[in-house]
Amino acid sequence: MALQVAELSLELIEALRPLMPRIKQRDKSLADQILRAATSIALNIGEAGARGKRLQPCAWPWPGGTSRRKMGRQPLR
Secondary structure (H helix, E strand, C coil): CCCHHHHHHHHHHHHHHHHHHHHHHHCHHHHHHHHHHHHHHHHHHHHHHHHCCCCHHHHCHHHHHHHHHHCCCCCCC
C-alpha cells in the first residue's frame, strides 16, 4: 500500500501556492518558513517511503526522543 500522506503533502503544497503571494506581501519571512516547512514535510515523507519496511522500526523513535529532551521530559545521556 502506497503512502497516502505523500499525496496529501503534495496537495498541501498546491493548496498553499495561491496564498503565498499575499502572505509574502505581509510577511516575507513567514512565507519563506511556510514554503520550507511544506517542502520539508513532502521530502521527509518521501524519504520514509523510500526506506520501505527494512528500517521502519528505527525511523520513528528518534525524533520523539529528541522532542522529549527538548521539552525537558527526558534527560540527556
